[in-house]
Amino acid sequence: MSGNGARAVLDRTADRMVHATAVERLAIAVASTLLALALGAVVVAASGYDAVEFVSSLAYGAFGSKSNVAFTLRQSTMLIIAGVAVAVAFRAGVFNIGVQGQFVVGGFATSVTILFLAPYLPTGTVGGVLLIVFGTIAAILAGGAYAALPGLMKAYADANEVITTIMLNFIASGVVFYLVDSQLRPSGAAAPNTEQFPDYVELPSLVFDSSSFSVVGLGVALATVIVVAVVMSRTRFGYDLVTSGYQESAAAYSGVDPKRTVVTTMTFSGMVAGLTGAMFAIMILGYYSDPATFPRFGFDAIAVSLLAANNPLGVVPAGILFGGLDAGGQYIGFTLDVPSELVDGVVGLVVLFVATPELFRMAGRRTGLGGDRK
Amino acid sequence: MSDTQVPAVDLDGITKRFGDVVANDGVDLSLEKGSVHALVGENGAGKTTLMSVLYGLYEPDGGTISVDGEPREFDSPRDAIDAGVGMIHQHFQLVDTMTVVQNVVLGHEPAERGLVDEGSARRDIEEICATYGFDVDEHLDTRVEDLGVGVQQRVEIVKSLYRGADVLVLDEPTAVLTPQEVEGLFDVMTELTERGRSLIFITHKLDEALAVADHITVLRDGESVGTVEASETTREELARMMVGRDVLFDYPARETSPGAVTLGVDDLRVEDDRGLEQVGGVDLEVREGEVFGVAGVDGNGQAELVEALTGLRSAESGTVTFDGRDVTDASRRERIDAGIAYVPEDRQEEGLVQDYDLVRNALLGNQTVAPYVENGFVDWGAVRTHAEDIVEQYDVQPPNAEAEAGSLSGGNQQKFVVGRELEHQPDLVVASHPTRGVDIGSIEFIHERLFEMRDAGMAVLLVSSKLDEVQKLSDRIAVMYEGEFVGMVDPDEVTEEELGLLMAGRSPDSGGASAEASADAPPESVVDDGESTSDGGVES
Amino acid sequence: MSVGDYAARNRTAIGGGAIAVVLLAVVAAVFDLPVGELLTVGMAERSLRAATPIALAAIGGLYAEKSGVFNIGLEGFMILGALTAAAGTWIVSGEGSITQVDLWFGVLAAIVVCALLTVIFAVLTIRYEADQIVAGLAVWFIGLGFGPFTATVIWGGVSSPSLPNIDNVTVPLLAEIPVLGRVLFDASPLVLFTILITAVAWVVLYRTRYGYWVQAAGENPEALDTAGVDVNRVRYATVIFSGAMAGLAGAVLSIGIGSGFTGTGVTMVDGRGWIAIVAYLFGNYNPVGAFAASLLFGATDMLQVQFQTVGISLPGSIVGLFPYAAVLVVLTLVGYTRVPAAVGEPYDTEE
Incomplete structure (x- = not known):
């Protein structure tokens, strides 16, 4: 019976290494980001730009002025909600890479709802609030339904969700483009955009005077974080979900139906992703357009969630960090002529490093910084 | 049993630690040529760790290994195999999706112009089977996953022999067998020793050790409690050595009668x-x-x-x-x-x-x-x-x-x-x-x-x-x-x-x-994966 | 292995293929498609060309996964390969007139650069035990970011200018054979090379000792280790090979059969790396099967062109989604494929 004996000890040690402490996670998150930024600076320098100016412009673009802060918070709002959507799924051990697609579908549902209902509702604030509420509900439902699809495919057909969700991203983008372009584009318009929403469909501008950012939006994001955090840590649903993520066989043993959990997890995650789409359509765009031109919030959210160790509360600082990175990246795109795609690459590097905690542990041991772990 | 003085394998003062846990603490073991040496002990006593050291899977923290009188250092199983030490793991080291021939030659494939020469492999395996009277050659092209546990075990043994093993370590080989299959295995072991191979037999079943071994070494908490001649010991003595106290198996009588x-x-x-x-x-x-x-x-x-x-x-x-x-x-x-x-x-x-x-x-x-x-x-x-x-x-x-x-x-x-x-x-x-x-x-x-x-x-x-x-x-x-x-x-x-x-x-x-x-060969015998107690001292 | 055995082992794939064919037939019947006009020699030729990058990446990916490492970064490596090939060609030609030699240099550069980048990926996943799925996604993001970034640095925009592509090889006489001649003997050398490498990959995997090791590394790494073969060395080799193949696949896209690098949106690779993964799953990890599945996806990809030719008007944005939909159908219908038992698990020999 002592068969794989010592092996089990090793496995257990390894497990302990993988499930690091909160402090260690934070250190790894910071180190990953810094290392990725440093590499980004090296690439910038190698491409013939001024690396120091790159870094300082990045910081200025993110936090240097009130309008820059507003832009950062706008991006953060989106990344926090989308990041929570990713965290819900990853926590439950389901790789929902389809947040981007669910976000696109959600925003589309919002736009269609608002554009179609507007003529039947009163104008003014009351109508605006109603349209926002209905539009948001439509987005949540549509996002949930679009995410349930790969959930069902994984649960009942054993189809790898990483691949199905990515395919569904392409399909969402293509179909929504087709519908916007062929059905919703006002006749005579050149760009594949829908009509503008009525003026009264907008979130109030408080604190920041920005047409595309409202503190109310950030409030929605933070409320989402709190609701999801409570659900995950204090409810039976959350316990079932997280247990499935840690150890599916133990969850099944405890009476959780693994197939159903996959579907509910995806649906829950997709609902939050749909909410991201609603915020995008209402707060940022004010109309709907070709999804190929949208920011890739759904993908950056993966980095946000991973950086937060898939903890909903951790998504807030991670979302703000990436929001700043995003805003700074666009700023350098305008001012320094450094292509803003660079920031996408840096985000990729962050993800790569976050996936490799062992690298930093080893570095920590070598330099004696990380403290000894037995 | 043997007239030579040089042991087939001599382990001297082997120590192996995992972090703070001492899995083996200065263990000695001397395997006489052409004999069966049983290694017994409770779960977690350190039996498998000791054998993993001998097989090059773990590097010992102290002690020396000699094979055939020569001091050796094994960095990997390859070194152990080259020195003529083979191991039959409790969880068979077989690739389920590959055939018997492919499994036996894995890592030692005869090749001709870059391609594996299955014909020559087949002949060698058939020869081994003929020598020892194994039936493995009836299944050469069968995928391992389609074989019963007993046959899989013999495939493992043939694999070691194919690699030229003189010393075979059998790690709890009887755990997955029926009592009758165990008899068959003991016949195989006798056959092997009669042809000059030396065996180390890991078990925690005392009757098996007494039935088939020449010498028995008892491990407890990573230490060797002692080595005895199988013919001169009893079940009770071994049990005492294993657990350090007399084992009580005295349970209350059934009092109630069953209801609805x-x-x-x-x-x-x-x-x-x-x-x-x-x-x-x-x-x-x-x-x-x-x-x-x-x-x-x-x-x-x-x-x-x-x-x-x-x-x-x-x-x-x-x-x-x-x-x-x-x-x-x-x-x-x-x-x-x-x-x-x-x-x-x-x-x-x-x-x-x-x-x-x-x-x-x-x-x-x-x-x-x-x-x-x-x-x-x-x-x-x-x-x-x-x-x-x-x-x-x-x-x-x-x-x-x-x-x-x-x-x-x-x-x-x-x-x-x-x-x-x-x-x-x-x-x-x-x-x-x-x-x-x-x-x-x-x-x-x-x-x-x-x-x-x-x-x-x-x-x-x-x-x-x-x-x-x-x-x-x-x-x-x-x-x-x-x-x-x-x-x-x-x-x-x-x-x-x-x-x-x-x-x-x-x-x-x-x-x-x-x-x-x-x-x-129960058609769907499954190798048990449920056992996961550790030999590394988690039974603290 | 007898034919019967083979059929039994691969019944999901064969069944899935049959289902796909039937479905296509039903679709054709329902929409009253002129099947005869759709199935032309040109269609076969275009499908083969479209299948080439998918098949190359799929064969690389299946070696990596067969050995126990899920290289989900194929898409990212393909983007970087496509970019490198175009950039390499551009730079070596001195930004002037581009010769065939320049193009071949670009192809070589893509293979080498992607192989080197995969070394890093392999070290992170094998040595540092990075989560393979997350690290693979990261490669995609890196490709999506640094691909267009580099293009902008070189050409001032996310796409390269229009570049020529590699000439077809025409075998005299044989090219005159009807159908087959045009498809095989008047074709891009890269297409022919893909067919060759499919065969070689099959032989290596099932008939050489190295192939045995690859299979064992993914199915029972301990068995391979105890046989004295270094499991991680085998895995390094297959992962680096998969990167090189993805690089080549990207090169085929941009300068092999395409006309330069396109970096808008999700770049010109446009999901082909993901489709490659499904292709080898569908092909049950068999290189020949993966090639056949790639051909199927290639054909779906080319339906758009074919529809236009015969005058069926479906919006391009919808027809362009056919391959993705095909992937979903295949994954759902084929469902369970037997994934190598040790995929995703890092292998430690000691401590």
């Missing part, structure tokens, strides 16, 4: 994940205040039977009734709520979430039970109190409800699982291999708890492959073979020999040659 039927199973048929029938029409009844034992070699459908009863797997046909209600199609959740407790075979995968502390593990299975969960919200305070109660009443060490489940030893993990399941106040306890990989102290503790449950009027369904356990705990024993109950016996009257024959699919009085072939 709690669990009824009628013509139950269950398929495995691959759609193959594993339970082929089983009938049984378990009554209040009764322990119903299911004995059998692993992989004869017990796992599927248990899963079908506990709601983890749906039945193909037949009915399951519980307290008079038909629960055949009830979900796992519904069965838990109805009062079916389940001590699973695999506590590490199923019974506990390794990365959760005991508090969070105390909620596992109790997600619908007040006061822990009300209106969908978890009351962690109540769950914590519950966890602390289990830890105290079931003597879980260390007594800390915030310890991660994965940090506990096997015995303590199991006590926590048993505690959690029995605290449900269930009507039925399904206990699958409840003491597998558990230290002796915890075994006794768990057995006593099961007796208490029985005496309190609960029904207990016990599945175990340990004959002594089934015999001592059960009021009735069903023997399972190839998905069916092949015999129902009274534990007070049946002998271990008779049970063994039933487990091999033969009725005790016939035992004809016709059964010989099938006993060898």
